[in-house]
Amino acid sequence: MIKLSKRLLAISELVEGGHKILDVGTDHGYLPIYLSQFESVRRIAASDISEGPLSRAKESALKYGVIDKIEFFLSDGLENCDNDFDTIVIAGMGGETMTEILSRATWTVSPDIKLVLQPQSKQETVFEYLCLSGFRVLDHRIINERGKYYLAISAVGDGEKRKYNGLYGFLGEQFFNKYTRTTAEYLLYLSEKQRKAIQNIETGSNGSLQLIKEFCLRLEDIEKIIKECKEHDKSI
């Protein structure tokens, strides 16, 4: 059977419990190929906006002998897919594209549908969308693969819309409850990223006070999580 990368394996863990799964923006198709081996999976589908990636996914499914188990959709987001799924994965895509895909498919806000998301950039855009649309976080994974950090979350729509107040409110509990060395490293990486962003604005020619304020708030937010994580687990 196919061997997944650390990132995709972590994403597959968040999918656990899903019976009808759709992988949006599948590209190589590795995740649906891997998931197709499980008896509990009753339906598995892969979609992509482009013909190229979709045929790559089909070729891989053929190679691994699971072509008959997977459905393929050529689709911009969920546009050409039906809605008979209980788990929707969107991974390795920019946060803005991800948010756009989800906001065009409001049927995904449902207590019966789990989203598994791994935004590659602009995570906060996705998190804000999830809060404002009435999703709550179920679980998360932080992955360090070849020195690069990835954050994947699972969420479900309970219809209770909330204001997004930063990472602390959105994922704080998650980080406190499952505090590992990777969490600690990831939080340090995030805080360093904000510090560098602030420095770059200050030294750049078009420094903006508003932007600096925004990054400072994010930094404060992350430092608050770090402090509480340390209080929760003194061993790290």
Ligand SMILES: C[S@@+](CC[C@H](N)C(=O)[O-])C[C@H]1O[C@@H](n2cnc3c(N)ncnc32)[C@H](O)[C@@H]1O
């Ligand atoms: C970097 S790959 C990620 C592949 C895989 N999901 C992963 O995590 O390894 C991004 C894929 O998303 C597809 N994509 C981009 N925008 C899309 C959209 N609006 N709807 C569906 N697929 C899209 C691209 O064609 C590409 O194959």
